[in-house]
Amino acid sequence: MIRIPSCLVSALWILLLAGCGTLTSDRVVTGVEAERVAPGDVQVVMNDDRVPEGFREIGMVRAIGYGNKANLQSVVAGLRHEAAQIGATLVVRVTISQGPNAVAGMGTAGRVDPAAVPPPPPVAGRRGAATPAL
Amino acid sequence: MGSLTAGCGTSSSAYATTATPVEAYRGEVDVRSIDAPAGGVELGVVEVRSVQGLDRAVAEFKARVAQLGGNVGVVESHDHTIERQEDQVIVTLDLLGRAYRTGAVP
Numbered sequence: 486m487i488r489i490p491s492c493l494v495s496a497l498w499i500l501l502l503a504g505c506g507t508l509t510s511d512r513v514v515t516g517v518e519a520e521r522v523a524p525g526d527v528q529v530v531m532n533d534d535r536v537p538e539g540f541r542e543i544g545m546v547r548a549i550g551y552g553n554k555a556n557l558q559s560v561v562a563g564l565r566h567e568a569a570q571i572g573a574t575l576v577v578r579v580t581i582s583q584g585p586n587a588v589a590g591m592g593t594a595g596r597v598d599p600a601a602v603p604p605p606p607p608v609a610g611r612r613g614a615a616t617p618a619l
Numbered sequence: 620m621g622s623l624t625a626g627c628g629t630s631s632s633a634y635a636t637t638a639t640p641v642e643a644y645r646g647e648v649d650v651r652s653i654d655a656p657a658g659g660v661e662l663g664v665v666e667v668r669s670v671q672g673l674d675r676a677v678a679e680f681k682a683r684v685a686q687l688g689g690n691v692g693v694v695e696s697h698d699h700t701i702e703r704q705e706d707q708v709i710v711t712l713d714l715l716g717r718a719y720r721t722g723a724v725p
Contacts, residue, residue, distance in 0.1 A: 511673045515650045542653050545694070547673050549710055578652065584701020587708045591673075591697050593652045 506554035510563035512571060512594070514544040519572025519596060524565040529576045529592070536577050539601035543573045547591040557581065560590040568594035629669040629676065633683040633718070636663045641688030641720065648681040652694040652716075659719035663687040667714040676712050689718030 548563025550556060560581065568576050573594035582589045635641070641662055655661075665683040669676035677694075684692035694716040702709050 513650075513673050513677045515652070515677075536653055540653065542651055545652060545673060545677070545697075547712070549699075551708060580696075580698055582699035582701055584699075584710070585703040585708060587701045587710055589699035589701060589710055589712075591699065591712070595653075 506550065506552035506559070508548060508550045508554040508559050508563050510546070510548040510567045512544050512546045512567040514571055516541065516543045516595065518543060521572055522569050522574055524562070524569040526574055527565040527568045527576060527594075528574065529561050529564055529568075529579055531579050531581070537575070537597050539597045539599065540575065540577065540595050541598045541601070542593055542595040543568075543571050544594050545591065546571075546573075546576060546594045547589070549587060549589045551587050555583075555586055555588045557588065557590075560588050564590055564592055564594075572596065628671045629667065629679050631665065631667040631679045631683050633665045633687050634663050635687055636661060644685045644688050644690050644720070646685075646690060648684045648690055648692055650677055650681055650684075650692045650694065652697075655693050655717070656691045656719050656721045659691055659721045662689050662718045662720055665692065665714075665716055665718055667712075669712050669714075670709060673712070676714055680714050680716065684716075684718040687718040689720050691719040691721055693717050693719065 546564050546567035548560045548567065550559040564576050571594060574596045576592040576594045579590055579592035665680055667676050667679045669679065680692055680694065694714050696715045698713050700711045700713065
C-alpha cells in the first residue's frame with residue numbers, strides 16, 4: 486500500500502478548495518470608451534434609480550461568481566474590473582442575483598462628465614456672511 | 620404585433636405598441652440603459668432571455684429593436700435567474716426594454 490504523507494494530503498486539499506471557485510465577467514460597450522483606469526478607482530453603486538448628474542454611459546458590465554467566488558465581494562470586484570477596462574469610474578443601477586452555488590451582478594458603467602454637471606444653486610442667506618456683531 | 624424566437628441559448632420577443640406598424644430599421648441600433656432618447660417615439664417593448672454572453676444578448680436586443688423600426692433601444696431592467704439542473708448551474712440573463720425611433724418616423 487502506498488503511504489501518502491499527511492502534509493501532502495493537506496496541501497492537495499488546500500489547492501482543491503482554492504480551485505473550487507471561478508469568476509467570469511463580460512461587458513458590452515454602448516458609448517464611447519475612455520482611457521483605462523485602475524479597478525480601485527471604480528465606485529459601484531447598488532440598485533438605485535438615482536444616477537448622478539452628468540453621468541455618461543460607456544457600457545454594460547456583468548460578473549458571475551461560482552463556488553467559493555459566489556459572493557458579493559468577488560462579483561463587485563468583477564464589475565470593477567470590467568468597468569475599469571473601458572474607462573468607467575462608476576457602475577450604477579447594479580442588480581445582484583443569488584442562486585444555488587452562484588451569484589451574478591450586472592450594472593451600467595460610465596463616468597461623470599464635469600462639463601455636463603449643472604452648477605449648484607446659490608445658497609440663500611450667504612450673501613455678506615460676515616461674522617455677526619455681538 | 621408580437622413575435623417570439625428561441626434560438627440556441629437565447630430567446631426573445633418584441634411587441635409593437637404603435638397604432639400602425641413601422642417598417643424595420645436597417646441601420647445600426649444604439650443601445651443605452653439610462654435614459655430614453657430625447658424626442659424619440661416609442662415603438663414597442665423588447666425582452667431577451669439568454670444563457671450566452673452579454674454581447675449575444677445585447678445583439679439580440681438590437682435586432683429586436685430594429686425589427687420594430689427603432690434605431691435606439693433602452694434596456695430598462697436586467698436580472699439573472701440562477702438554477703441548478705442536475706449537476707450544472709444555469710445562469711440566465713433577462714433584458715427588458717423599449718424600442719425608440721429618433722428623427723423622422725417613416
